[in-house]
Each structure stands twice: as C-alpha cells, then as structure tokens.
Amino acid sequence: MAYKVIHYINQFFANIGGEEMAHIAPEIREGAVGPGLGLNQQFKGEAEIIATVVCGDSYFNENIEAATTKIIDLIKDYQADLFIAGPAFNAGRYGTACGTICKAVQDKLNIPTLTGMYIENPGADMFKKEVYIIETSNAATGMRKALPKIGSLAMKIVKGEDILDAKTEGYMLRGIRKNYFADKIGAERAVDMLVKKLTGEEYTTEYPMPEFDRVNPGAAIKDLSKARIALVTSGGIVPKGNPDHIESSSASKYGKYEISKVSDLTSAEYETAHGGYDPVYANEEPDRVLPLDVLRDLEKEGVIGSIHPYFYTTVGNGTAVKSAKAFSEEIAGKLLNDGVDAVILTST
Amino acid sequence: MKLEIGNILITDVQFGNVTKVENHVLYVNKAEIKTLVLEDERIENVTIELARPGESKRITPVKDVIEPRVKVSGNGSMFPGIISKVDTVGCGRTHVLKGSAIVTCGKIVGFQEGIIDMTGPGADYTPFSKLNNVCLVIEPIAGLKQYDYEAAARMAGLKIATYVGNAAKDIEPDEIQVFETKPMFEQSAAYPELPKVGYVYMLQTQGLLHDTYVYGVDAKQIVPTIMYPTEIMDGAIISGNCVSACDKNTTYHHLNNPIIQNLYKRHGKDLNFMGIIITNENVYLADKERSSNFTAKLAEFLGLDGVIVSQEGFGNPDTDLIMNCKKIEQTGIKTVIVTDEYAGRDGLSQSLADADVKADAVVTGGNANEVIILPPMETIIGTDAYINTIAGGFDGSLHEDGSIKVEIQAITGATNELGFNKLSAKSL
Structure with missing residues (x-):
C-alpha cells in the first residue's frame, strides 16, 4: 500500500484566487490539488496525496492559533505518514504559514513534515531548525526544479531511510549536530587543517563557533532586609536518594524541594547527584554547595527579609545549553510568580 | 632527543606460567600479577580477567588503560617519578607490546568510570575494543577513602603495565619507528623554509580526582612548560583522573598521543615540529589566566607559526581552551583546536560552554550526548551496577536483559x- 501524504497549499495554488481570496478559512479536499498533482508524479506510486488542506494566507497569519487548531482537527483522522506544505517560494506569509503548520503537525500529531521555500523567505529563518525546508528559487517558475527534491526527501522520510547532509538532499542547514565516522582520525584532520591554515589554503572548520546568549546582571537590590531570596543550584544538591532521579550528567530535568522547615542541609538528609566533581565534600556538608545554613543566619539577623520556601536544583554537568535555558526560563517564571526578589545561584 | 619505538605486535593474550611473549602471543602469570597488586595494603582483592577483540565481554567501571612498554636503552625507565626514578626520558629505545593493554577497573567515584565493549556497536566507539586486554578489577579494603582508592588503582595499573612491559625487553620488534626533535636552534635551522609548529597539550587538572601527573608532579601545581615530544612516549605524563569516560585521556592515550604522531608524520615535509607546551586546566580564574598567558608567551618565545591545542574534559575546561586559542592567535600564531561537543541528545544545543571568533579552525571528536544502545554481553568484567548513574547514563539506562541505553x-x-x-x- 502506498504511503499516505497530506498536502497544504494556499488559496493561490488551489486556484481559488489571489490576494482578494487570501481571507478564506482552512478547508480540506480529498486527493491532490494544484502542485500536489506534480508531487504525486514524483512519488511513482509509492506514496499518494490523500487529502489537501487549503487555507488563505491572510487568514492563517491573522488567526495563527485558530487556523492551526482547525487544520490539526481536519487532518488528525487520516493517519498520514507525512505532511508536506508548499513550496512557498518567496511568498512571505505563505512561507510562515508552511513553517508554522509543519511544526505544529510534528509536535501535536507526531507526523513528520517537509516544506520548501526560498532562502530569504522569512519562514526559512523561523523554522529551518525544526522543519526540513527544501531550498527553492524565489518564484513559482522554479516549481519544476523544486518538486523532485521534495519528492526524493519525502520518500526517504516515509521509508525511514538515512537522510544525508543538507547540501546533498537540498534542504536548509538545520544545525543539528550529528555524529559520523570520518575517513581519518581527528589528529590527522587537525594537522591537515593546520597545514592548510598556515599555507593560506581553504579549510573547513568542523564546528563553526556559536553565537552566545550573554545575560546582563540584574539591578542591585535596594533593601535586602525586605527581600525574599531563593536558592537555585546547578550543583546537584537533592534530598537523599535523589527522588526525581536527576541524571549525574546531561540532566533532562530539575527538582523543586521544600526547605521551609530546614535550617541546615545535613548529610543524613541531602546529597549531590552531580557526576562532574568529586562529591565527597558536597555530601559531607551539602550547605557547601547550597548555602542554606548561613542564609538562615542572615535571615535571623534581619540582613535578608526571608528565604523562599523551595529551592530549585539540577545538574550542570554535560547538560545541553538548550535544556539549561528551558529549565531556567521555567524556574525564573515560577520564582517571579512567587514574589522572589533575588536568587543566589550556585554552580560547581 | 631521539627515540626509537620498537613495536612488538601482539595478536592474543593468554594466562601462562611465565609472563612472556612468544609468536605474537602475550602470556601473563596471574599469580604474580596478583601478588604484585596485593603488595599495596589498601587493596583487599584483585580479579584478573582477559578480554580480546570480538569477545562478548563488557568491561566496566573502567578507570584507566595503560600500554605495556619497557625502556631498552637510553636514560631512565618507564613512568619516571612514579614507578621509576625521576630521570629524564625520551631518548634511546623503547619496546612496546602493541595491541595489548592493562585495564584497571573499580567503582572509585561511580559516576566517572567508563564502559568498554569488546564487540557490538559500542566496540566501534572505543579504541580499546581492538586490544588484547589484561583487566584488573581492584577492590579496596573496607572504609578506604576514594582518594586513596584512586591512588592505589592508579599505581596498580602502572605497576602491572611495567611488569608486563618487561616481557618486551629482549624481543626483536616487528617494526621500528624513529622520532626526533633537536634542541631549539638546531631544530629551527634544520628546516628553515618550513613553518614552525608546536603543540599545546592541555592536561586535566580540575582537582578532586581530576588530576594528571608529569614526572610525578600533580600538574595543578605546574606553570606551563616545554617538553620534547618523545618524553611523553616514555610515560612522562600519566592519567590520575576520574572524569567522564568519553573524553578523559587515559595513560594509553598519552603514550600514543596521535597529535604528536601526526605532527611527526609531516615533520620535515610540511612543517617543522618544534616541541610541546604542556599546560593545565585549573578551576580558579587566576590560574586559567596565568596558564593561558604562559602558553601564548611560550609559543611566541619558541617563534612558532602555528600550534594545535588539544583539550581534556568539557564544560569548565572549555574556557581554558578558548583562552589558549584566543591569546595565541593574538600573538599572530595560527591555531587549530581539538575538542568534543555536548550538543544535547537531539544535537540542537550549542556544543561548547565558551566560544570566540578566533576559534575558526576546530576539529571535533563528536557529540558526547548522542545516545546508543549497547546489546547485552555474555560476560561482565567488573560490574554493571553503576550504569544508571554513570556520567552519560540515566534512570533506566540498564535494561533487564543487560542491554544498556546510554550517551x-x-x-x-x-x-x-x-x-x-x-x-x-x-x-x-
């Protein structure tokens, strides 16, 4: 049986009309429509467009949430193997719609997706990290060249075949780091690269430097004696036994634990889950990493207003920046909600 | 300094009555090894097992891997300042039992020891699956602190590697490689037309069981200095560290440092290999600043045109790596850095904890967070009781059938x- 594909296009490619019809709400039609007919030919009978969603570009962009929900609802019972949107070429709103709906279908229905557009389409920068976007020319005259690339990658995705690098397959670089075995060992590659760099020959770095997200320090607290202070750590201090099983490296989660009745973190009750440093001193006296004991003294002395009744903790060891960023955004949101004025953030 | 490395190719390892090499087979006397290891009163017991390429065996928790070598001629003996007197090594001839290794195992920290699979998909990721390994599973006496346990296991490995290496002394090597770096001015004059290249060798010294030793000195306490490359081949640098298994340099790695080997391959052809600058990765900012100032200063002092900088570990040492790169580039010397990545299991995160535009020539050893499934093995050498908490493991890593899903x-x-x-x- 052929793989089932659902296709998304705008009002223009559905032959409904141009800008004057861009307001139409999402609708679904059985089978292929417009460029979908050309796509079907690429599948050579191994896959087939079983339904086409048509939506006006203005409608989608002005009602992103409603449009997305409606489209998900329209297609969810088809049990499709793949969702293809566009190609959108250089049409900005169409490109944004293609990216948005692909990401939503991936996330909500767990169906792989694929789209195509021109590299300068604003949808490209917004979604190329999360969605396969085949690079096309800037106008619909490039349809004939775009369809074979879309068709070929589509077949690889549905068949679960190895997807090669961006250049070979024709999709935009997603920035996903993927391991592979090179022809030469790293040391030989390093010496090759150095010789080229010294002689002015062209070479390719294996890891282009990322751009860093630098954070400016917040404004100083004017009156500490009224401030509510929270303790947050990436040093892995957890209640004994690590009840939430935070990983010793590459943490996938953080923990939130109550300390309203605790004035000292003892080795009987707390320990570290961190696998990147010698845990002996942290386990002997967990306050060394999460300084609750001295903070309680300061609270008693009236130097600080109060200590937030919960501490947040994770393991910083080998943890992806993306995960750390997600944890910190959630934690910061909760602390703000709880009226916390300042945080003592300890690392190891 | 000129060193001849005589490789004696080992294709199998067996227990025998006498520790010796015959027809490329290494025979080891189990009782003698046991006696030697148990000389250390900190060690309660040692189990000695063999693991050969292709066997269905998993070795874990692995602490160190050491290649058996012996000095045949020239100054000093293997592992100076630790096993032998602190003589300067790196000259004369050294024999190597190529294709064999001593593997020390024990739950020293629990988080920071590794896995070696001798077959299956995991074997492709570790060079030690291709070796004929003599594994020492070392159990400490009750109540021994982990610092003492680490020291005891470290010494046991080096001692047995030396003991086994002695079997290579009177054997005719299958191949001989010659490595030579001359005193600075002579070396510089030898190939005046070639770019002068050095190697900045970063050693893991974050402390608290993240230590490396140079001629017996804890490298935390050194300021960066210059060495002849051949000194490293005679065991001047050894591993004493317990850090994530994927990117710690075992003693085997130091002895066979492939950057040194590959710089020598192009020596006199495309470059003039002038020598090594060793440096550390201490955790205090002042130490990082001082050490990176020193590497840049020494590289300039040596009149280098280019250097390769290699890292050990990740996270905190990323800052040392980038400081070294940036400051050396600022002196006008071109750099290539060798590192690895922690890009998350999905590969979508930025890979390093520090970065700089000057680091425009990077070689990567791969994304350490990528997940792999290791099928069950018939034999476990050591224990797989720590798989869920090992760095790279997670809750549920060890499955009931003995298979493992880990980074x-x-x-x-x-x-x-x-x-x-x-x-x-x-x-x-």
Whole structure:
C-alpha cells in the first residue's frame, strides 16, 4: 500500500484566487490539488496525496492559533505518514504559514513534515531548525526544479531511510549536530587543517563557533532586609536518594524541594547527584554547595527579609545549553510568580 | 632527543606460567600479577580477567588503560617519578607490546568510570575494543577513602603495565619507528623554509580526582612548560583522573598521543615540529589566566607559526581552551583546536560552554550526548551496577536483559580530544 501524504497549499495554488481570496478559512479536499498533482508524479506510486488542506494566507497569519487548531482537527483522522506544505517560494506569509503548520503537525500529531521555500523567505529563518525546508528559487517558475527534491526527501522520510547532509538532499542547514565516522582520525584532520591554515589554503572548520546568549546582571537590590531570596543550584544538591532521579550528567530535568522547615542541609538528609566533581565534600556538608545554613543566619539577623520556601536544583554537568535555558526560563517564571526578589545561584 | 619505538605486535593474550611473549602471543602469570597488586595494603582483592577483540565481554567501571612498554636503552625507565626514578626520558629505545593493554577497573567515584565493549556497536566507539586486554578489577579494603582508592588503582595499573612491559625487553620488534626533535636552534635551522609548529597539550587538572601527573608532579601545581615530544612516549605524563569516560585521556592515550604522531608524520615535509607546551586546566580564574598567558608567551618565545591545542574534559575546561586559542592567535600564531561537543541528545544545543571568533579552525571528536544502545554481553568484567548513574547514563539506562541505553559519554575514549578516533560531528 502506498504511503499516505497530506498536502497544504494556499488559496493561490488551489486556484481559488489571489490576494482578494487570501481571507478564506482552512478547508480540506480529498486527493491532490494544484502542485500536489506534480508531487504525486514524483512519488511513482509509492506514496499518494490523500487529502489537501487549503487555507488563505491572510487568514492563517491573522488567526495563527485558530487556523492551526482547525487544520490539526481536519487532518488528525487520516493517519498520514507525512505532511508536506508548499513550496512557498518567496511568498512571505505563505512561507510562515508552511513553517508554522509543519511544526505544529510534528509536535501535536507526531507526523513528520517537509516544506520548501526560498532562502530569504522569512519562514526559512523561523523554522529551518525544526522543519526540513527544501531550498527553492524565489518564484513559482522554479516549481519544476523544486518538486523532485521534495519528492526524493519525502520518500526517504516515509521509508525511514538515512537522510544525508543538507547540501546533498537540498534542504536548509538545520544545525543539528550529528555524529559520523570520518575517513581519518581527528589528529590527522587537525594537522591537515593546520597545514592548510598556515599555507593560506581553504579549510573547513568542523564546528563553526556559536553565537552566545550573554545575560546582563540584574539591578542591585535596594533593601535586602525586605527581600525574599531563593536558592537555585546547578550543583546537584537533592534530598537523599535523589527522588526525581536527576541524571549525574546531561540532566533532562530539575527538582523543586521544600526547605521551609530546614535550617541546615545535613548529610543524613541531602546529597549531590552531580557526576562532574568529586562529591565527597558536597555530601559531607551539602550547605557547601547550597548555602542554606548561613542564609538562615542572615535571615535571623534581619540582613535578608526571608528565604523562599523551595529551592530549585539540577545538574550542570554535560547538560545541553538548550535544556539549561528551558529549565531556567521555567524556574525564573515560577520564582517571579512567587514574589522572589533575588536568587543566589550556585554552580560547581 | 631521539627515540626509537620498537613495536612488538601482539595478536592474543593468554594466562601462562611465565609472563612472556612468544609468536605474537602475550602470556601473563596471574599469580604474580596478583601478588604484585596485593603488595599495596589498601587493596583487599584483585580479579584478573582477559578480554580480546570480538569477545562478548563488557568491561566496566573502567578507570584507566595503560600500554605495556619497557625502556631498552637510553636514560631512565618507564613512568619516571612514579614507578621509576625521576630521570629524564625520551631518548634511546623503547619496546612496546602493541595491541595489548592493562585495564584497571573499580567503582572509585561511580559516576566517572567508563564502559568498554569488546564487540557490538559500542566496540566501534572505543579504541580499546581492538586490544588484547589484561583487566584488573581492584577492590579496596573496607572504609578506604576514594582518594586513596584512586591512588592505589592508579599505581596498580602502572605497576602491572611495567611488569608486563618487561616481557618486551629482549624481543626483536616487528617494526621500528624513529622520532626526533633537536634542541631549539638546531631544530629551527634544520628546516628553515618550513613553518614552525608546536603543540599545546592541555592536561586535566580540575582537582578532586581530576588530576594528571608529569614526572610525578600533580600538574595543578605546574606553570606551563616545554617538553620534547618523545618524553611523553616514555610515560612522562600519566592519567590520575576520574572524569567522564568519553573524553578523559587515559595513560594509553598519552603514550600514543596521535597529535604528536601526526605532527611527526609531516615533520620535515610540511612543517617543522618544534616541541610541546604542556599546560593545565585549573578551576580558579587566576590560574586559567596565568596558564593561558604562559602558553601564548611560550609559543611566541619558541617563534612558532602555528600550534594545535588539544583539550581534556568539557564544560569548565572549555574556557581554558578558548583562552589558549584566543591569546595565541593574538600573538599572530595560527591555531587549530581539538575538542568534543555536548550538543544535547537531539544535537540542537550549542556544543561548547565558551566560544570566540578566533576559534575558526576546530576539529571535533563528536557529540558526547548522542545516545546508543549497547546489546547485552555474555560476560561482565567488573560490574554493571553503576550504569544508571554513570556520567552519560540515566534512570533506566540498564535494561533487564543487560542491554544498556546510554550517551556515548559513558564509553571510554569515545570522543577523545587528542583526535584518537575517526568519530566527528557535522551539522545537518
């Protein structure tokens, strides 16, 4: 049986009309429509467009949430193997719609997706990290060249075949780091690269430097004696036994634990889950990493207003920046909600 | 300094009545090894097991891997300042039992030891699956502190490697390689037309069981200094550290440092290999500043045109790596850095904890967070009781049938930052 594909296009490619019809709400039609007919030919009978969603570009962009929900609802019972949107070429709103709906279908229905557009389409920068976007020319005259690339990658995705690098397959670089075995060992590659760099020959770095997200320090607290202070750590201090099983490296989660009745973190009750440093001193006296004991003294002395009744903790060891960023955004949101004025953030 | 390395190719390892090499087979006397290891009163017991390429065996928790070598001529003996007197080594001839290794195992920290699979998909990620290994599973006496346990296991490994290495002394090597770096001015004059190249060798010295030793000195306490490359081949630098298995340099890695080997391969052809600058990775900012100032100063002092900088570990040492790179580049010397990546299990995160635009020539040993499934093995040498909490493991890593789902971080040597492996990563 052929793989089932659902296709998304705008009002223009559905032959409904141009800008004057861009307001139409999402609708679904059985089978292929417009460029979908050309796509079907690429599948050579191994896959087939079983339904086409048509939506006006203005409608989608002005009602992103409603449009997305409606489209998900329209297609969810088809049990499709793949969702293809566009190609959108250089049409900005169409490109944004293609990216948005692909990401939503991936996330909500767990169906792989694929789209195509021109590299300068604003949808490209917004979604190329999360969605396969085949690079096309800037106008619909490039349809004939775009369809074979879309068709070929589509077949690889549905068949679960190895997807090669961006250049070979024709999709935009997603920035996903993927391991592979090179022809030469790293040391030989390093010496090759150095010789080229010294002689002015062209070479390719294996890891282009990322751009860093630098954070400016917040404004100083004017009156500490009224401030509510929270303790947050990436040093892995957890209640004994690590009840939430935070990983010793590459943490996938953080923990939130109550300390309203605790004035000292003892080795009987707390320990570290961190696998990147010698845990002996942290386990002997967990306050060394999460300084609750001295903070309680300061609270008693009236130097600080109060200590937030919960501490947040994770393991910083080998943890992806993306995960750390997600944890910190959630934690910061909760602390703000709880009226916390300042945080003592300890690392190891 | 000129050193001849005589490789005696080992294709099998067996227990025997006498420790010796015959027809490329290494025979080891179990009782003698046991007696030697148990001389250390900190060690309660040692189990000695063999693991050969292709066997269905998993070795874990792995602490160190050491290649048996022996000095045949020239000054000093193997592992100076630790096993032998602190003589300067790196000259004369050294024999190597190529294809064999001593593997020390024990739950020293629990988080920071690794896995070596001798077959299956995991074997592709560790160079030690291709060796004939004599494994020492070392159990400490009750109540022994982990610092003492680490020291005892470290010494046991070096001692047995030396004992086994002695069997190579009177054997005719199958191949001989010659490595030579001359005194600075002579070396510089030898190839005046070639770019002068050095190697900045970063040693793991974050402390608290993250230590490396140079002629017996804890490298935390050194300021960066210059060495002849051949000194390293005679065991002047050894591993004493317990850090994520994938990118710690075992003693085997130091002895066989592939950056040194590959710089020598192009020596006199495309470059003039002037020598090594060793440096550390201390955790205090002032130490990082001082050490990186020193590497840049020494590189300039040596009149170098280019250097390769290799890292050990990740996270905190990323800052040392970038400081070294940036400051050396600022002196006008071109750099290539060798590192590995922690890009998350999905590969979508930025890979390093520090970065600089000057680091425009990077070689990567791969993304350590990538997940692999290791099928069950018939034999476990050591214990797999720590798999869920090992760095790279997670809750549920160890399955009931003995298979393991882990990040390659847990595999000894998987993303080595001396460029030991073919593994790399690219952006998709």
